Amino acid sequence: MRQMQDMLFRALADPTRRAIFENLCREGEKTVGMLTTKAGVSQPVVSKHLGILKQAGLVADRRDGRQTHYSAQFQALAPLVDWTSEMTAFWESRFDALEDLLKRMDQ
Numbered sequence: 837m838r839q840m841q842d843m844l845f846r847a848l849a850d851p852t853r854r855a856i857f858e859n860l861c862r863e864g865e866k867t868v869g870m871l872t873t874k875a876g877v878s879q880p881v882v883s884k885h886l887g888i889l890k891q892a893g894l895v896a897d898r899r900d901g902r903q904t905h906y907s908a909q910f911q912a913l914a915p916l917v918d919w920t921s922e923m924t925a926f927w928e929s930r931f932d933a934l935e936d937l938l939k940r941m942d943q
Contacts, residue, residue: 840893841915847892848916852877853885857894860908867903 848854856871868886872879886906889895893912898905 841919843892844894844912844916847888847894850885850888852881853889856882856885857889857908860895860906861910865898865905865907867905871906 848857852875856875859871859874860866868879868882871886872882875882875885886895886897890897890906894909895906896909898907
């Protein structure tokens with residue numbers, strides 16, 4: 837589980853990869869050419885980023901003749917959602933304990 841979280845964080849740490857993933861999430865399936873137009877970087881760079889996103893399970897590809905279409909894989913975010921929920925619960929309990937301590941100190 838930890839390895840998957842690390843891979844997802846590394847994949848999404850790059851702003852260009854994050855933008856590509858967000859584009860696929862918002863607009864649906866796209867070809868490399870379509871993604872390159874919006875990415876502001878060259879086609880080989882977009883292809884490299886897509887490879888990293890695919891390795892992390894964040895995108896899937898589908899061949900259609902000479903074109904490759906990429907789509908976002910939302911379920912791949914589940915480990916990050918789980919981690920965020922764990923951290924939220926952890927910090928909420930810490931803040932609750934701090935609030936209790938401060939109340940006791942005021943008395």
